[in-house]
Amino acid sequence: MGITTVLKARRAAKKLSEGNTEEAMKLYKEAIDEGLQDVRYILSYSVLLIRSGRYQEARELLVKIQKYPMTDDCRRQLFVNYASCVYKMGELQKGVELLERQHAKQPSGLVYETLGYLYVEAGDYEKALAYNTEAYEYDDEDSITLDNLAQTYYRLGHDKEKAKEYFDKAIAVKPNQIDTLYFLAQYDIEAGDTAAAKAKLEKASEGRFSPLNYATREMVESALKSL
Numbered sequence: 001m002g003i004t005t006v007l008k009a010r011r012a013a014k015k016l017s018e019g020n021t022e023e024a025m026k027l028y029k030e031a032i033d034e035g036l037q038d039v040r041y042i043l044s045y046s047v048l049l050i051r052s053g054r055y056q057e058a059r060e061l062l063v064k065i066q067k068y069p070m071t072d073d074c075r076r077q078l079f080v081n082y083a084s085c086v087y088k089m090g091e092l093q094k095g096v097e098l099l100e101r102q103h104a105k106q107p108s109g110l111v112y113e114t115l116g117y118l119y120v121e122a123g124d125y126e127k128a129l130a131y132n133t134e135a136y137e138y139d140d141e142d143s144i145t146l147d148n149l150a151q152t153y154y155r156l157g158h159d160k161e162k163a164k165e166y167f168d169k170a171i172a173v174k175p176n177q178i179d180t181l182y183f184l185a186q187y188d189i190e191a192g193d194t195a196a197a198k199a200k201l202e203k204a205s206e207g208r209f210s211p212l213n214y215a216t217r218e219m220v221e222s223a224l225k226s227l
Helices: 003-017 020-033 039-051 055-065 074-088 092-105 109-122 125-138 143-156 160-173 178-191 192-207 219-225
Strands: none
Touching: 003 020, 003 039, 003 160, 020 039, 020 143, 039 074, 055 074, 074 092, 074 109, 092 109, 109 125, 109 143, 125 143, 143 160, 143 178, 160 178, 178 192, 178 219
């Protein structure tokens, strides 16, 4: 790996910051093929692969780099990205167990956010509630943790009133959070406030969707059409 490879990775990061995802992915791929070992850039590329639905590619890349030198923060990100891949590939329990081991080693906001959501997806109300409550105590201003707790009450506990308390807190912290907007729009729809629901759904549709979003772009667009 030479300096030109590193410079290419830096160019990729700049393209990504400018919103040019396609060019960023191309440059990252070239740099990695040339032997790039800077895990920060490789993890960024793995996220782009995951967002593109290329889970197998991302998974193989993450396995390949696990022995590269990296900081503890990068290693946590690697495990979170890997857990996201296996979850989307139908191995939810594997992703949960991987992050449970990471949490046992050292709790962190990133693991709380991701494992908290996977617990909701797993459908175990008591476990999801206990963990997401713990996450809330760890950081009561994390918008994803707030949304995870809200979804726990809404989707698993069927307690919409309690859920709304946390959806409202989440949207106050991050006004453009896709899932929070989607669920709050459901309250508007139930209340007959079509204009408010439409405004939230339109805002959600402009967001950058993630594999760890409950609401997909198709769900948001379908809800908009129904209005």
